[in-house]
Amino acid sequence: MENHSALVLIELGAVFLGLGILGRLAGRIGLSPIPLYLIGGLFFGQGGFVELDGLEEFSEIASEIGVILLLLLLGLEYTAGELVTGLKQSWMAGVLDILLNFLPGAIVALMLGWGGVGALVLGGVTYISSSGIIAKVLTDLGRLGNRETPVILSLLVFEDLAMAIYLPILTTVLAGVSFAGGLQAVGVSLVVVTIVLVIALRFGRTVSAIVDSKDREVFLLTLIGGALLVAGFAAAMQVSAAVGAFLLGIAISGATATNATRLLEPLRDLFAAIFFVVFGLNTDPATIPPVLGYALLLAAITAATKVATGWWAAKRQGVGKLGRARAGAALIARGEFSIVIAGLAVASGAITDELAALATAYVLLMAVLGPVAARLAEPAMRLVLRMTPQPA
Amino acid sequence: MKVEETPLPGIGVRKDIVTASGRRIGTVTQRGGETELIVSRADDPDACLASIPLTAEEASALGNLLGSHEIVAQLTEDHRDLPGVNTRQFLIDVDSPYDGRKLGDTKMRTRTSVSLVAVLRRGQVQASPTPDFTLAAGDLLVAVGTSEGLDAAAEILSGG
Structure with a gap:
């Protein structure tokens, strides 16, 4: 027994150290660490170069906590007020976003014969942009003061609300519930999301006051405890654990939310890293080459459709051509939430291994391509417009 | 605006x-x-x-610099007919010995015969500050005096 735990500790330590090195490398070349974590996972585990034994039990629950924390912090990021104004201001662009970016994934899944469930999963994977990567790129490139930035951010807000509706549907469909059951899930999740938004708008302070504490330790335990409880109950009611955590995040607002984010960020990074690695571990690298062509095709199409979405949304806000190109390119990055969707699907066992492989390859491409495109969009657009950068 | x-x-x-x-x-x-x-x-x-x-201090200092424009222009205009009298602004630095001390502690009038006519803080103007006014880093002092006096005042405020 002692030998076993020693082995697990050594393996875990090696994995984290490896991730640390990969993260450092990613920072050096200005990349998001997510694709490198995935590659790290592919390298080990099933079909990889090194098999890791004895980690399954820990890594399974840890990666589930990773998903819960990812969604909890996503909920904390936006206040209920921001969600409502975001919805009002950008619903048209938001609907266009869904049409242009969900459909390519769904159609490719149908073409490959993966059926309705596969279409729902792959559509979600290609739809959702990575708010984590995008926010970082905007900050790094000094674009927070740009006029197109609020356009990008409110599209991300819309996508997050769409996730709150989408994830419960996905969970029920993955559980093999009938079409009618799926519709019921849509109804239930719409009602629940509305109730939470109303509670957050009206009683956000009360909710925040309940979880808030001056003592860091107490605050942390209350937050984690609350999130796991809500997530667990949500899962028991088939509404998806992740959405439960997301809604709790929305209900917490103001200074409490800011403090909670600061406190939880390192934990999220740790557990989310485990989640990405586990996802990579469970994907057999040998399954990727056969679907690589489709991944490239999807990458090309959905990069173009995101650019179109951003272009259109920015144009509506009176932003010039350079800004439209920047907005479009910034939205290309897909990352953590695409993997969350694919991960839920894989865990349910309702999809083929090929879909997981395609999702992995796709996210690897988009997480790398996104930040690069965001950087290159402006010079490229200047070339197109034959504009030379003028001295300020 | x-x-x-x-x-x-x-x-x-x-x-x-x-x-x-x-x-x-x-x-x-x-x-x-x-x-x-x-x-x-x-x-x-x-x-x-x-x-x-x-930083918060830099932002408030910048705000003071921009905000003091009007008041300094007014004072310069007032002293235009008095040759040798100038208006100058001094920023209280984080490492100024007078950060957190009273204006009276500088003994500015006695030592340099310079008059401190206003203090700008967070965009607000405190006209004719009294000796018990407590200075803080980021404050901008508007001073009137001779060139030599103002040079001496700068020395005092930055190094004691």
């Missing part, structure tokens, strides 16, 4: 004005309180030429 306030969901808020010359100038304040000064590009008004991170 219209200050436009644009919420940046998940990040903070942008506040900017469009100047007569067509530039957008303003601040982006993040949730945690970090503030950046933004200036738009000339050839692409949607984008920013620079976004410069400012």
